[in-house]
Amino acid sequence: MAKLEEMRRPEQGTKAFPMLLYLSAGPLLWAGHLTFVYMAHTAICALAGSPAAATAVLLVATGLFLLPLGFLLFKQFRLARLLGLGEAIEDRSIYDGIALFANVLSFVGIAWSGLAVAMLSSCVLGR
Amino acid sequence: MTAPSELPNKGPRPPGELQELERVWKIPTGFRLISAVNNQVIGILYIGIAFLFFLLAGVLGLVMRTQLALPENDLVSQDLYNQIFTVHGTTMMFLFAVPVVEALGVMLLPQMLAARDLPFPRLSAFAIWAYIVGGLVFFSTIFYDLAPKGGWFMYPPLTLKEYSPADNADFWLLGIGFIEISAIAGAIEIIVGTLRTRPPGMSLAKMPVFAWAMLIFAAMIMIAFPAVILATMLLEIERSFGWPFFSAEKGGDPLLWQHLFWFFGHPEVYIIFLPAAGLVSMIVPTMARHPLVGYRLIVVALIGTGFFSFGLWVHHMFTTGIPSLSLGFFSAASMAVAIPSGIQVFSWIATIASSKERFRITTPSLFVLGFLFIFTVGGVTGVMVALVPVDFQVHDTYFVVAHFHYVLIGGMVFPLFATFYYWIPAFSRNMLSERLGRWVFWLMFIGFNVTFFPMHIMGLLGMPRRVWTYPEDLGWGMLNMVSSVGSYILAVGVLLFVIDLLLRFRPTVENSVDDPWGAGTLEWLPTGAYSTRSIPFVQSRDPLWDQPNLAREVEQGLHFLPGAPTGGRETIVTSAVDARPQYIIRMPGPGWAHLVAAVFMAAAFLLLTVKMVTVAIICAVVSISACLVWGWKLDHGPGGGKVDIGAGIRLPTYMAGPRSHAWWAMMVLILVASSLYISYVFSYLYLWIVSPEVWAPHGSPALPGAGWPVGTALLLVAGTAAMVLTRWLLPEPGRREPAVPLLLALAAICLVGASLAEVWAHWSTGLRPAQNSYGAMVYMGSVINLQVVLAVAVLAGFAIARYLTGKLDQERRVNFENCALLYYYAAGQMLFGLLLLHGFPRLAG
Known part of the structure; x- marks a missing residue:
């Protein structure tokens, strides 16, 4: 519960940018994965015309995006420390929970979409 | 509960303090009312105009349903029908759905955050007036045979000069482009307001879900709307000057429009839905008399939906011929977005189930329950059309029309009506009628399902969307007749609501009904034109439930900033995460400059449409000049020194x-x-x-x-x-x-x-x-x-x-x-x- 005393020390408050980054690290990785997969697949199919290369590159990329996300799932507090978010932040457990669930959701999102990459190997137009 | 020793200020307050507050925040009367910038005034205006557009576009919908009720009907001509469905869709999406949720943000957020106003009141007013002028002119084109005909997504090459030579398409491109700019202005206001004008103590973790939803809504507008603004620029430039962005023979590609449009258009659905979900997350706990179950998960769902919605745009383009791996990838992503939406639905159901007493069935609750049913059906058909083979079959058929009406009316209009019934008491002398409200709900609920459910079957039978009429021997007549009858039942429900509104809604900022639902959030504190008498020190997520004396303390001026120490309009700016007071923002009062800027800006865009370039440029110069006049008085400088807001906190009145x-x-x-x-x-x-x-x-x-x-x-x-x-x-x-x-x-x-x-x-x-x-x-x-x-x-x-x-x-x-x-x-x-x-x-x- 917030104390009136804390209101007198605005300079000791939590920084906004690190907190927003902490909460959205997982979704940002998901966005990076989507952007990379879409661009790389389009470029490889258009320029090289190689379905096998497209699948290989995208599978590796999916793995590479899942790695840091997996790390975040198990070592979330390390990221918080890195971003300068101390243990004493008010409602810290709520922020931790939001970040954790957002990371889980993003992990599922990347893995699920990545499955499509693993199962389909084609640059052929879809209709 | 806050102990007396922990209150920021002591009572009784000095004589004259309240009167000064009232003087500073006085709302202009008579014709000067249009110069007002108080969020309650412009919020009501904003919602009123958006609702007017809903009614107008609804009437167009009825005309379409009447035309389609019988096979080979000739009530309206084919050309007029094309204009009607284009204006119907465009108005509903651009002039009603997004503006009305932005309007709710302008109206409710300052009260929910106990701020005296949002940080840029004139920017809000500017955005609203620009929207009103631009929107009314755009809609009126239907009466002069000048309305666009390319459907609400205006695909080229149909909308290129060769196939749409008249000015109709230009009205869409310049008019809607302009209104998007107005929406972005509103989004900037909402982001800064939500992050920086919360009351002391209301950390992000204690922020109402609606504020979270509006924050993510505004962030999505920032990312999504520029894509369609660029698209409209490209198409207008190609139409006017022949720069071939979309002409295949010169290296352009019509599909570029689809990519840009749907990169905006798909998130747009969630831009409309998320605030509505936020409203539901506020209503359900009140009616259940139980805090929201899974607050953290709801926030995660909002963030997740906000991100995921940007990864789905290609599912609108499955049939355009894109690599099959892309089809699979975007199909999977489209299905994944059901997870965060599902989290919210289960959270609401869990809150209802956790109700200590019986869940109160009021008119707002009925609309929420109706929303849950209809939105879930729309979500399920959404997963169906996310499957590529199904999409190939039903693309551009009435199945898709049924699906998106279930999602949009279920996901947004029903929560909006719940909102009207729930929050009108906070801004009116009277509540709306519960008895009439139940009639409104059942007529709308039955009417909606009778109208739109048969469309699924029509689509599966192969009826394409946007057809003006159809031959009798195709066998679609009965389903269309049922659908048309349903649309009139739906319209009667809406009409009853309008009658109730006219009979009972009496806007006020001072004598509104006191918290009739026993809600827990700050918008139910007693308010005046200055918002709350003092700005509360917040210690929980449902402060009115957890701090029972809060309303009395706030009304007695015992919390922060009980007066107007700078002699002008002001509110407290707090830190973005912990909401610790940082400084006092001095805000402008009523004025004319923003109004002139908005009207002339709208005029500049609309005159460009009819190629009156010189007059348009003059209007633009007047508008920019008015902006400069408006901006000149905003920077008061640090001369005001520091002021006492309570609890021994002295804050600067200027910050760079x-x-x-x-x-x-x-x-x-x-x-x-x-x-x-x-x-x-x-x-x-x-x-x-x-x-x-x-x-x-x-x-x-x-x-x-x-x-x-x-x-x-x-x-x-x-x-x-x-x-x-x-x-x-x-x-x-x-x-x-x-x-x-x-x-x-x-x-x-x-x-x-x-x-x-x-x-x-x-x-x-x-x-x-x-x-x-x-x-x-x-x-x-x-x-x-x-x-x-x-x-x-x-x-x-x-x-x-x-x-x-x-x-x-x-x-x-x-x-x-x-x-x-x-x-x-x-x-x-x-x-x-x-x-x-x-x-x-x-x-x-």
């Missing part, structure tokens, strides 16, 4: 640098500009992928020599250095430093010079914008740069004028900082553009 709300607003604006530019970069690369044969150096004149980009880059670096130096040289208050205006002017000249040099460099090679898609994209880069450059030039001129009149120095420097931030961004964008336009063709060629 990264803590200032102006800095935050400029950063948000820069994000919008960068989003527009990223859309441009995407378009450039996309057209290169499609038509590499027209790209320099082989398919177009050779690139300018390397000296051009290097020289342009040096100009940009020199200008940036001048800007940095200006910051260092800003004098102490009361002193002069003649180099400051000179450096500012030099910086602006460098920027303008760099943009002109870039244009000339390409022009001198013989490349012309109408030559092919490569030329069009090259010059389009300069058009986009020029917008930012012009804005920087105006801001630099403004800063020079402020300096010359003694209103700019080392402490009073917000005007300079705004200019500098945008300058650095413009220089960065142009440097990147040089790399792209001069480096990429060399690399790829």
Whole structure:
């Protein structure tokens, strides 16, 4: 519960940018994965015309995006420390929970979409 | 509960304090009411106009249903029918759905956050007036045979000059483009307001879910809307000047429009849905008399939906011929978005189930339950159309019409009606009728399902959307008749609501009904034109439940800022995460400048539509001048010193640098500009992928020599250095430093010079914008740069004028900082553009 005393020390408050980054690290990785997969697949199919290369590159990329996300799932507090978010932040457990669930959701999102990459190997137009 | 010793202020309050507060926040009366900027006044106006557009577009819907009730009907002509469905969809999406949720943000957020107002009240008012003028003119085109006919997504090549030669399409492109800008202005207000004007103690973790939803809604607008603004610019430029972005014979591609449109259009669905979900998350706990179950998960769902919604746009394009791996990828992503939506639905159900007593069945609850049912059905059909084979079958059929009406009416209109019934008591002398409300609900619920459920079957039977009529022997007649009857039942429900509204809604800011539902959030505190008497110190997520004396304490002025210590309008700016008080923001009161700016800006855009270019330019100049007059009085400077807000906290009344709300607003604006530019970069690369044969150096004149980009880059670096130096040289208050205006002017000249040099460099090679898609994209880069450059030039001129009149120095420097931030961004964008336009063709060629 917030104390009136804390209101007198605005300079000791939590920084906004690190907190927003902490909460959205997982979704940002998901966005990076989507952007990379879409661009790389389009470029490889258009320029090289190689379905096998497209699948290989995208599978590796999916793995590479899942790695840091997996790390975040198990070592979330390390990221918080890195971003300068101390243990004493008010409602810290709520922020931790939001970040954790957002990371889980993003992990599922990347893995699920990545499955499509693993199962389909084609640059052929879809209709 | 707050112990008396922990209250920020002591009572009784000094005599005259409340009267001063009332004087400062007085709402103008009579014809001056239109100059008002109080959020309650403009919020009601905003919602009222948006609802008017809902009714008007609804009438168009009824005309369509009447036309389709019988086979081979000729009630309206084919051409008029095309205009009607285009205006119906466009109005519902652009003039009703997004504005009404933004209006709810303007109306409810300050009350929910116990701020005296949002941080830029005149910006809100500007956005609203621009929307009203632009929207009414756009809608009226249906009466003059000038309405667009290309459907609400206006696909080229149908909307190119060759196939739509009249001005109808231009009304859509310029009108809607303009209204999008108004929406972005509102989004900036909402982001800064939500993050910076919360009451002390209301950390992000204690923020109402609606505020979270609005924060994510506004962030999504920042990312999504620039894509469609760019698309409308490209199409309008192609129609007016023949730059071939979408003409395949010159290396363009109509599918570029679809990519840009749906990169906006799909998130748009969630832009509409998330605030509605936020409203439901506020109503359900009140009716269940139980805190929301799974607050953290709901926040995660909002964030997740906000992100995921940007990864789905291609599912609108499954049938356009894209690589099958992309189909699979976007199909999977489309199905994944059901997870965060499902989290919210289960959370609401869990809250209802956790109700200590029986869940109260009131009119708002009925609409919430109706929403749960209809939205879930729409969600399930959404998963169906996310499956590529199903989409191939039902694409462009009435199945899709049924699906998106289930999602949009279920996901947004039903929560909106719940909102009307739930929150009107906070702004009216009377509640709406419960008895009539139940009739309204059942008529709307039954009418809706009778109207739209048969459309699933029509679609599966093969009835395409947007057909004017159909032959009798296809067997669609009965289903269409049922659907049309349903639409009239739905309309009777809406009509009953309007009657109830006319009979009972009596707007007031002071004598509203007191918290009739026993809710727990701050908008139910007693309010006046100044919002709450004092700004509460918040210690929980449901403060009215957990701090039972809060309403009385706030009303007695025992919390923060119980008066108007600066003698003007003000509220507390708090830190973005923990909501610790940082400074007092001084806000403008009623005025005319924003109104003039809005009306003339709308006029400028609309006159461009009918090619009255000179008058349009005059209107634009008047509008910009009005903006400058408006901006001149905003920076009060630090002369007010510090003021006491309670609890021994003395806050400055002026702030510059990264803590200032102006800095935050400029950063948000820069994000919008960068989003527009990223859309441009995407378009450039996309057209290169499609038509590499027209790209320099082989398919177009050779690139300018390397000296051009290097020289342009040096100009940009020199200008940036001048800007940095200006910051260092800003004098102490009361002193002069003649180099400051000179450096500012030099910086602006460098920027303008760099943009002109870039244009000339390409022009001198013989490349012309109408030559092919490569030329069009090259010059389009300069058009986009020029917008930012012009804005920087105006801001630099403004800063020079402020300096010359003694209103700019080392402490009073917000005007300079705004200019500098945008300058650095413009220089960065142009440097990147040089790399792209001069480096990429060399690399790829």
